[in-house]
Amino acid sequence: METRVDEIAERIYRLSTFLPSVGPRGLTFNQFLVDAGEPLLFHCGQRALFPAVSRAAARIIDLRRLRWIAFSHIEADECGALAEWLEVAPDATVTHGRIGCAIWLNDQAPRPPRALADGEVIDLGDRRVRRLDTPHVPHCWDAGLLYEEATATLFTSDLFTHAGDPPALTDGDLVGPATAAEQQFHFTAVTPATGATIRQLAALQPRTLAVMHGSSFAGDAPAVLGSLADFYDDLLRQGAGPGRA
Numbered sequence: 376m377e378t379r380v381d382e383i384a385e386r387i388y389r390l391s392t393f394l395p396s397v398g399p400r401g402l403t404f405n406q407f408l409v410d411a412g413e414p415l416l417f418h419c420g421q422r423a424l425f426p427a428v429s430r431a432a433a434r435i436i437d438l439r440r441l442r443w444i445a446f447s448h449i450e451a452d453e454c455g456a457l458a459e460w461l462e463v464a465p466d467a468t469v470t471h472g473r474i475g476c477a478i479w480l481n482d483q484a485p486r487p488p489r490a491l492a493d494g495e496v497i498d499l500g501d502r503r504v505r506r507l508d509t510p511h512v513p514h515c516w517d518a519g520l521l522y523e524e525a526t527a528t529l530f531t532s533d534l535f536t537h538a539g540d541p542p543a544l545t546d547g548d549l550v551g552p553a554t555a556a557e558q559q560f561h562f563t564a565v566t567p568a569t570g571a572t573i574r575q576l577a578a579l580q581p582r583t584l585a586v587m588h589g590s591s592f593a594g595d596a597p598a599v600l601g602s603l604a605d606f607y608d609d610l611l612r613q614g615a616g617p618g619r620a
């Protein structure tokens with residue numbers, strides 16, 4: 376198993392591991408490292424991926440410098456290896472939204488988490504990341520995303536998930552592959568709030584989308600987010616919610 380490293384925005388690194396056995400075409404599992412005065416990791420990966428992912432991260436920074444560990448929601452690919460990361464990074468603090476801390480981390484995390492309010496900023500020294508509560512988008516009550524202000528990078532978690540092992544960064548079509556994957560996997564909890572939540576993300580005017588499964592995107596990100604919101608609104612209008620055929 377090999378984890379590739381690509382810089383997708385200034386000092387924002389994508390750590391990508393392709394698992395060919397997931398789904399018919401395989402799937403990438405991507406974590407993101409923000410190399411700042413206080414480095415931040417977004418997503419831990421599954422425990423089985425930890426040796427490869429941590430080796431890749433150690434090519435960018437001394438892991439003992441890692442100061443923050445964050446993730447979108449409680450699932451194995453988002454936070455399975457949390458304990459392993461905290462072990463190799465003794466000064467790191469796990470941070471999550473208030474709901475996620477209340478329903479999981481306050482009880483399960485090896486060290487006390489820092490709970491963030493919606494819109495709260497973590498100051499990384501020379502960079503700032505903002506927590507955005509997005510309950511049930513893409514899925515899970517505790518779901519939230521991060522936005523890095525200097526590079527206008529939105530960490531989208533499972534939004535825009537697409538299959539295969541595409542390039543680290545694209546300016547091409549993201550919505551087509553993402554809607555195909557949604558219709559195959561049905562991973563998004565589609566509610567009346569889904570489209571509106573995604574449009575709020577577009578209003579941030581991001582320039583880069585850091586996608587957890589598939590290519591990241593650089594280009595007209597607000598337009599791409601708008602198209603994804605339209606797709607989910609259409610799904611809802613069709614009455615095709617969770618469990619849809």
Ligand SMILES: [Fe+2]
Nearest residue numbers: 448450514533
């Ligand atoms: Fe997920």
Ligand SMILES: [Fe+2]
Nearest residue numbers: 452453533587
């Ligand atoms: Fe995921």
